[in-house]
Amino acid sequence: xxxxxxxxxxxxxxxxxxxxxxxxxxxxxxxxxxxxxxxxxxxxxxxxxxxxxxxxxxxxxxxxxxxxxxxxxxxxxxxxxxxxxxxxxxxxxxxxxxxxxxxxxxxxxxxx
Amino acid sequence: xxxxxxxxxxxxxxxxxxxxxxxxxxxxxxxxxxxxxxxxxxxxxxxxxxxxxxxxxxxxxxxxxxxxxxxxxxxxxxxxxxxxxxxxxxxxxxxxxxxxxxxxxxxxxxxxx
Numbered sequence: 001x002x003x004x005x006x007x008x009x010x011x012x013x014x015x016x017x018x019x020x021x022x023x024x025x026x027x028x029x030x031x032x033x034x035x036x037x038x039x040x041x042x043x044x045x046x047x048x049x050x051x052x053x054x055x056x057x058x059x060x061x062x063x064x065x066x067x068x069x070x071x072x073x074x075x076x077x078x079x080x081x082x083x084x085x086x087x088x089x090x091x092x093x094x095x096x097x098x099x100x101x102x103x104x105x106x107x108x109x110x111x112x
Numbered sequence: 113x114x115x116x117x118x119x120x121x122x123x124x125x126x127x128x129x130x131x132x133x134x135x136x137x138x139x140x141x142x143x144x145x146x147x148x149x150x151x152x153x154x155x156x157x158x159x160x161x162x163x164x165x166x167x168x169x170x171x172x173x174x175x176x177x178x179x180x181x182x183x184x185x186x187x188x189x190x191x192x193x194x195x196x197x198x199x200x201x202x203x204x205x206x207x208x209x210x211x212x213x214x215x216x217x218x219x220x221x222x223x224x225x
Contacts, residue, residue, distance in 0.1 A: 032212065034212050034213070038155075041200065041219070041221075042218060042219070043114065043116070043202050043204070043216030043217050043218055043219055044155065044202070044204075044216045045114070045216065046213050046214065046215065049212065049213065087155075089212070091212050095210040096167065096209060096210060097160055097162075097167040097168035097209060097210060098143070098145075098160065098168070098206070098209070098210045098211055098212050098214070099145070099157040099160060099168045099170055100145075100147075100157060100212065100214065101157065102154060102155040102156075103154075104154060
């Protein structure tokens, strides 16, 4: 799995967009970018994933650069409930098993 | 609510003891994963089962073992417990064997005194 680098922490005002960057410069052609978040001591929650095109779902948008060496998770209107640790994970989509490797992630603090 | 259930929610025990953590995956999911989250190690993958068979192993200690039963629920057995085993233990499930979209349970907080 390609290594990822994320800022340790970020702040965001409630109602504003939260843009969380992830660097994955060693990503290979078939690896996907996955985002999870963990709200304090709860189980991690899958958010979104993508290969090369931008993706959007009801929770967030994922923007992947054209060279695929970095990506940004966007929470369009952050709320206090979005305060969590956000993990960017790069993995191949198929195989005979799956074991997610969580790094240290970005601690997002949403404030009033 | 992810649909994954874990019991018990909290467990307090003494060093040297043995405990069993239980996980019921989402309806229809065949894969079960176990993760450990401690303060100093972060979230670490332990082991994966798919339809009753072990599929992947992480840094799981020999004192730990797991199994998945025919009804697809899974149990993680931790024995000869040490203080350092105190952690949150999460179970996750997914539909297929190589799903990177996994659904996590609420966790079991184990405290070893």
